[in-house]
Amino acid sequence: MTAQLSTSASPVVGRAVRAPLPPWKVWGWTVRITLLLGVLGAWQWYGTQGESFAIPPFFDVVEAFWEGIVSGEFLVAAAGTLLTMVLGYAIAVAIGVPMGLWIGSSRFARNVFEPLVHAAYATPVSLFIPVIGIYTGLDLNGRVTLTALWCLFEIMVSTISGVRSTPVPLIEMGRAYGAGGAKLYSGVILPAALPLVVVGLRIGVGRAIRGAVTAELLLSAANLGEVILFAGSLFDIPKLLAAIIFVMLLGLVLMRIATLVERRATRHLQH
Amino acid sequence: MSLDAVPATATPGVSVQYVRGRQARLPLRHRAWFQRTLVWGAILVAWQLFAMNVGPFFFPTIPEVLAGAIESFADGTYLTVLASFQQMLVGFALAAVVGIPLGLLMGQFKFVDFVIGPFVNAFFVTSLAALLPFIILLFGTGFEFRVAVVFLFAVFYLIITPAAGVRSIDRGVTEMGTSFGVGPVRRLWSITLPGTLPFVITGLRLGLGQAVQGMVVAELWVSIGTGRKLLSLGYARELGQFFAAAAAVVLIGAFLTALLLYGQRKLTPWAGDVEQAVSGAR
Numbered sequence: 001m002t003a004q005l006s007t008s009a010s011p012v013v014g015r016a017v018r019a020p021l022p023p024w025k026v027w028g029w030t031v032r033i034t035l036l037l038g039v040l041g042a043w044q045w046y047g048t049q050g051e052s053f054a055i056p057p058f059f060d061v062v063e064a065f066w067e068g069i070v071s072g073e074f075l076v077a078a079a080g081t082l083l084t085m086v087l088g089y090a091i092a093v094a095i096g097v098p099m100g101l102w103i104g105s106s107r108f109a110r111n112v113f114e115p116l117v118h119a120a121y122a123t124p125v126s127l128f129i130p131v132i133g134i135y136t137g138l139d140l141n142g143r144v145t146l147t148a149l150w151c152l153f154e155i156m157v158s159t160i161s162g163v164r165s166t167p168v169p170l171i172e173m174g175r176a177y178g179a180g181g182a183k184l185y186s187g188v189i190l191p192a193a194l195p196l197v198v199v200g201l202r203i204g205v206g207r208a209i210r211g212a213v214t215a216e217l218l219l220s221a222a223n224l225g226e227v228i229l230f231a232g233s234l235f236d237i238p239k240l241l242a243a244i245i246f247v248m249l250l251g252l253v254l255m256r257i258a259t260l261v262e263r264r265a266t267r268h269l270q271h
Numbered sequence: 272m273s274l275d276a277v278p279a280t281a282t283p284g285v286s287v288q289y290v291r292g293r294q295a296r297l298p299l300r301h302r303a304w305f306q307r308t309l310v311w312g313a314i315l316v317a318w319q320l321f322a323m324n325v326g327p328f329f330f331p332t333i334p335e336v337l338a339g340a341i342e343s344f345a346d347g348t349y350l351t352v353l354a355s356f357q358q359m360l361v362g363f364a365l366a367a368v369v370g371i372p373l374g375l376l377m378g379q380f381k382f383v384d385f386v387i388g389p390f391v392n393a394f395f396v397t398s399l400a401a402l403l404p405f406i407i408l409l410f411g412t413g414f415e416f417r418v419a420v421v422f423l424f425a426v427f428y429l430i431i432t433p434a435a436g437v438r439s440i441d442r443g444v445t446e447m448g449t450s451f452g453v454g455p456v457r458r459l460w461s462i463t464l465p466g467t468l469p470f471v472i473t474g475l476r477l478g479l480g481q482a483v484q485g486m487v488v489a490e491l492w493v494s495i496g497t498g499r500k501l502l503s504l505g506y507a508r509e510l511g512q513f514f515a516a517a518a519a520v521v522l523i524g525a526f527l528t529a530l531l532l533y534g535q536r537k538l539t540p541w542a543g544d545v546e547q548a549v550s551g552a553r
Contacts, residue, residue, distance in 0.1 A: 028385035054408035111303040130505030232404035251397035
């Protein structure tokens with residue numbers, strides 16, 4: 001530690017000097033990496049013992065993962081899943097944000113629709129999997145509908161609280177300066193609601209990918225869901241695990257992108 | 272949101288907080304109960320007309336749903352639903368026992384947060400439903416499977432919300448405690464836990480919603496319990512009873528959620544709605 005401090009304190013020409021990591025962070029990184037390696041090592045060790053058929057060695061899964069990527073199978077399936085997700089998400093945004101703005105700002109809409117929205121928000125969407133096919137068919141339509149339902153109310157509720165969070169004095173000031181109707185919306189309410197609306201949109205991304213995957217697993221096998229189900233039915237466990245990890249990583253990457261977009265959209269509010 | 276400070280007469284159309292007694296003076300067409308009766312009544316009428324038009328194979332009429340509810344009482348569907356909820360509560364309790372202490376640790380110690388935080392967050396945002404085919408290999412299709420799925424769906428909310436709660440505790444309060452000689456145990460008992468309680472209850476509420484979702488998904492997946500009943504009703508197109516059974520799941524879930532909301536208001540009346548504070552973490 002002292003050696004590191006002295007090197008970073010001495011002037012290094014032509015190279016940016018980074019502040020040394022605080023000691024707890026050094027330990028943190030060590031423990032974090034050790035934990036990860038430990039889990040993977042234990043997995044590899046347990047897998048090679050062959051005690052449980054459900055747990056293959058870690059490197060078999062890595063191999064299957066690589067195979068899935070190189071053969072293009074995972075990527076083609078991911079494109080299909082993403083299409084479902086994007087369509088469902090777009091529908092949810094197109095309905096959720098305007099409805100949220102309306103319910104947030106109109107007393108009539110709040111009286112009448114807000115209890116219904118909260119009831120729908122609390123309803124587990126998966127309940128409707130057995131009947132959704134009756135109304136939309138089981139193909140892309142059904143999966144897109146399920147995805148849209150999965151994230152619609154999250155987006156709507158968040159938009160409502162965004163509008164509600166507009167400080168009343170701000171609206172009064174806007175009114176006093178002669179803003180009304182559309183002007184009041186675009187100049188005062190929308191900017192004030194933006195942070196929470198964007199939070200809703202980000203959480204909606206996560207829910208949309210969850211909805212799409214759930215639909216592909218439970219409603220009708222397709223895309224990534226089909227890859228998982230097929231590998232599972234063949235008891236091709238390495239491929240099953242590889243596909244599951246791929247789906248989870250896909251979700252992580254999408255959420256990461258959504259977080260970056262959120263930061264950009266609300267950058268003017270951060271200092 | 273300190274809307275209470277605004278005089279009731281000055282409230283504009285947006286962000287109006289109703290003040291008791293004021294509502295009575297509103298003209299009839301502006302009163303909530305009147306608007307609700309009108310619109311909800313219209314929705315029910317539209318539903319009935321639509322259902323009568325398309326026929327029972329496509330959409331059930333209101334009397335059919337009511338008949339389905341009576342039928343569900345008679346043939347034990349509602350007992351199945353209750354049994355499902357009992358099993359769900361086992362997984363949920365397990366998730367609470369594991370998740371809340373872990374969340375408190377994560378909130379209290381930066382080190383713990385740094386080490387396990389990324390893993391918790393990663394699982395929190397990804398699609399856990401993808402894990403179902405693997406969980407089935409590990410636990411079979413019985414009781415353990417359902418408990419495991421409910422646990423997984425609920426546990427991450429139960430970690431992240433209390434952690435956010437500990438972080439939200441005012442530094443000044445802990446510093447004052449330290450300067451008055453409060454030790455770590457006393458600090459945990461009289462500062463951290465009361466300060467975190469509203470978050471813990473909120474975490475339980477959010478986690479419960481996920482747990483119900485997990486319960487339904489798991490039961491649909493292996494076709495057992497309530498899930499099996501719902502699937503068979505869907506296949507048979509007995510939509511009246513289907514909606515009656517689905518409504519029971521929603522209502523029991525809503526009842527449990529309402530209990531937690533009530534508990535939050537009774538136990539921690541000083542704290543407002545803390546759900547906003549967690550939304551950043553999701």
